[in-house]
Amino acid sequence: MAEKDLKQGGGFFASIASSLSNFGSAMTKSVSGLVGYEGLEVVNPEGGTEDAEQEAQKGRWKQEDRDSYWKMMQKYIGSDVTSMVTLPVLIFEPMSMLQKMAELMEYSYLLDMADECEDPYMRLVYASSFFISVYYALQRTWKPFNPILGETYEMVNHGGISFISEQVSHHPPMSAGHAENDHFTYDITSKVKTKFLGNSIDIYPLGRSRVTLKKDGVLLDLVPPPTKVSNLIFGRTWVDSPGEMILTNLTTGDKVVLYFQPCGWFGAGRYEVDGYVYNANEEPKILMTGKWNGSMSYQPCDLEGEPLPGTELKEAWRVADAPKNDKFQYTYFAHKINSFDTAPKKLLASDSRLRPDRSALEQGDLSKAGYEKSSLEERQRAEKRNRESRGHKFTPKWFDLTSEVSPTPWGHLEIYQYNGKYTQHRSAIDSSDCIEETNNIRTEFKPWQYENLGAE
Numbered sequence: 001m002a003e004k005d006l007k008q009g010g011g012f013f014a015s016i017a018s019s020l021s022n023f024g025s026a027m028t029k030s031v032s033g034l035v036g037y038e039g040l041e042v043v044n045p046e047g048g049t050e051d052a053e054q055e056a057q058k059g060r061w062k063q064e065d066r067d068s069y070w071k072m073m074q075k076y077i078g079s080d081v082t083s084m085v086t087l088p089v090l091i092f093e094p095m096s097m098l099q100k101m102a103e104l105m106e107y108s109y110l111l112d113m114a115d116e117c118e119d120p121y122m123r124l125v126y127a128s129s130f131f132i133s134v135y136y137a138l139q140r141t142w143k144p145f146n147p148i149l150g151e152t153y154e155m156v157n158h159g160g161i162s163f164i165s166e167q168v169s170h171h172p173p174m175s176a177g178h179a180e181n182d183h184f185t186y187d188i189t190s191k192v193k194t195k196f197l198g199n200s201i202d203i204y205p206l207g208r209s210r211v212t213l214k215k216d217g218v219l220l221d222l223v224p225p226p227t228k229v230s231n232l233i234f235g236r237t238w239v240d241s242p243g244e245m246i247l248t249n250l251t252t253g254d255k256v257v258l259y260f261q262p263c264g265w266f267g268a269g270r271y272e273v274d275g276y277v278y279n280a281n282e283e284p285k286i287l288m289t290g291k292w293n294g295s296m297s298y299q300p301c302d303l304e305g306e307p308l309p310g311t312e313l314k315e316a317w318r319v320a321d322a323p324k325n326d327k328f329q330y331t332y333f334a335h336k337i338n339s340f341d342t343a344p345k346k347l348l349a350s351d352s353r354l355r356p357d358r359s360a361l362e363q364g365d366l367s368k369a370g371y372e373k374s375s376l377e378e379r380q381r382a383e384k385r386n387r388e389s390r391g392h393k394f395t396p397k398w399f400d401l402t403s404e405v406s407p408t409p410w411g412h413l414e415i416y417q418y419n420g421k422y423t424q425h426r427s428a429i430d431s432s433d434c435i436e437e438t439n440n441i442r443t444e445f446k447p448w449q450y451e452n453l454g455a456e
Contacts, residue, residue, distance in 0.1 A: 040199040043230040045238050046267050056234040065090065066233055073196065073233075081196045083146070083173050086377070089369045093142030093328045094362035096352040098153035098165040099337050100137070100144045101177045101190060106333040107133040108159040108181070110317060115183035115213040120254055121277045121285045125298045127211065127220055128247045128256040128288070129317040132273060135292035136319050138227070140329045141237035145358055145373070146173060148380050149394060150447040152350040155342045164422045167447075168396040170380070176399040178418035185212045189406075189416045199234055203227040204410035219250045223409065225260050240270070241292075253280030258288060276305060294319055338362065340440050346429050347440040354445035379448070386450055394449060398422045 044055040061069070065088065073085065110130035114123045147167035155163035165177035172191060179186040190207040209222040225243030242262030248255040258275035271291040276284040277298075284305045290296035295318040300308045307313075322331045336342055340353065352358065357372035387394060399416040406413045 040234060041197075041230075042199060042235045043238075044235065045230075045240070045263050045270060055231070055236070058236050059231060059234060060090070060237070061233060070233055074198070076196050077198050079196055080194050081201070082192060082194050083171060087143065089357070089361055089366055089373055091143050092361060092369075093140065093144055093330075094358045095334070095338060096145040096147050096151065096153065096355065096358060097190075098147050098151060098167065098175055098177075098352050101165050101175060101188065102153060102155050102163050102179075102337055103137045103334060104131075104134040104186075105155065105158060105161055105163060105179055106137075106320070106331070107317060108161055108179075108184075111186070111211060111213070112159070112181070112183040115215045120249070120252060121279070122298075123213070123218065124220075124247060124249065124254060124256045124277045125286055125288060125316050127213075128245070128258060128277075129296045131209075131222055131224070131245070131247060132258070132290075132292050132296055133317055133319070135241060137331060137334065138241070139239045139293060141229070141239060142328050145352075145355065147175060147352065148355075148376055148447045149383070150350055150396075150449060151352060151355075152348050152398070152447070153352045154344055154348060155337065156344045157342050158336070162423070162426065164398055164418075166396050166398050168399055168401070168416050170384070170394075174414075174416070176396070176416040176418070178398075178422070180423075183214055185214070186210075187212075187418055189413060191413055193410050199232050200228060200230045201232060203229065206408050206411050206413050208406050208408070208413055208415060217251070221248045221250050222246070223248075226410070245273075245275075254278065256288070260292065276301070288316075289313075290317075343440050344426060344429070345440075347443060349443055349445065350447035351443075351445075353440070354443055356445060376445075383449055392449075 042053075042056045069088070073081075076085065107130055110126045110133070114126040114130070117123045117126060149167050149170040151167045153163075153165045155161065160181040161179050162181070163177070163179040165175055168174050168176050175188075175190040177186070177188045177190065186209070188207060188209045193204040193206050195202040195204075204226045205224050209224075211220040211222075212218070213220070223244075223246040225241045225245050227239060227241045229237065229239050231237045240263050241260045243260055245258045245260065246255060254277070256275065256277050258273050261269035261272040261274070263270035271293045272289075273292050273296065274287075274289045276288065277286040279285055283303055284301050286298050287301045287305060287307065288296060288298050295315055297313045297315045299313045300311045302308055320331065320333070323335075328334075330338075338353065340347075343351070343353065347353070355372075355376070357369045357376060360366075360369035360372055396416070398419060398421055400419045402415045402417050404415040406415055
């Protein structure tokens with residue numbers, strides 16, 4: 001980040017606004033040369049408008065798959081497609097959204113450092129770097145499986161953390177998660193709103209993420225930027241999250257405001273993040289700069305946002321090395337999440353690792369993965385019919401629906417709260433000597449409310 005852009009307001013914020021306003025015209029071009037696809041926008045993140053036609057010929061879709069997908073999807077342009085359509089497994093990765101939620105825990109040591117830190121502003125440097133770190137994983141262009149209602153994911157053996165997530169609602173799709181170690185608790189109610197635009201989709205995070213640092217009881221609240229996925233049908237699919245991320249210390253009023261720069265011509269500004277840590281009086285205290293796919297650094301600043309004399313830029317976080325040429329662009333931690341190395345003994349039968357469609361896709365059997373995915377979805381529909389015929393309602397096991405409704409920039413959100421029952425469940429298992437060792441790999445996937453659907 002250039003020194004002239006480090007000022008509070010003025011050049012820095014003006015350049016952000018200018019970049020955002022020019023984003024739509026910088027690199028997009030309508031597909032005009034292909035009959036039946038006129039008007040779709042193709043975006044080459046590494047080039048300009050002149051090579052959009054060439055970019056349109058690239059991507060993972062075969063011609064017949066692309067045509068079929070477009071015929072199915074074109075009627076949804078302008079709509080929220082969060083749970084409206086069934087998608088082919090060829091665009092999926094062997095992981096569910098519940099596991100994707102756990103990927104944020106890779107750099108949980110940053111929250112440990114925030115908890116141990118005496119400086120309230122450095123606390124926010126570490127905590128915001130923690131939330132930025134997950135964007136490296138979010139750039140993967142494969143879609144995770146939508147969790148089945150009642151599906152769960154458990155994780156242990158990483159940073160002293162106990163992690164549990166659960167699919168708490170199917171319509172609308174909502175997940176809840178809780179993580180805890182000696183330094184912090186992390187709680188999330190996850191829900192998204194989407195807008196399908198033909199060759200791209202805008203994703204708005206309606207969820208709520210909060211962290212409590214145990215040492216001083218500090219409560220942090222996150223508002224992330226929206227995400228845009230471009231080139232869904234034509235071109236190489238890629239992800240960007242242009243906009244503002246705000247992490248607020250609800251205990252003191254201090255906050256971090258970070259701007260995710262939009263990708264411009266020939267990749268200019270792509271991945272870049274810049275902003276400040278502010279005190280409760282909205283005075284800048286620390287500047288932050290970096291790239292969400294690489295590293296974040298910080299430096300103390302004056303009231304104008306300029307670096308303080310005698311200080312230097314220091315690194316707060318750097319992305320870990322990743323496998324080369326991985327089929328799904330997985331990190332080492334993503335592979336760890338998918339393995340049983342991070343599973344507790346006597347894994348819940350509803351755990352995402354046990355999904356037969358996920359397992360088949362991981363083994364490269366797309367035909368079996370598609371069959372198993374369809375079977376799970378049909379069983380879920382049968383469960384719903386059975387539940388409605390009995391006058392029953394689905395009740396999550398590990399999270400309770402509260403009366404709280406939280407406002408977000410994109411709509412209101414019903415909040416689910418961790419009820420502590422999983423901690424009791426896990427403690428009872430871990431402390432028992434009489435529970436036989438089970439082979440988690442051979443456990444059948446059972447997220448179902450009813451063992452027997454009877455006539456269903």
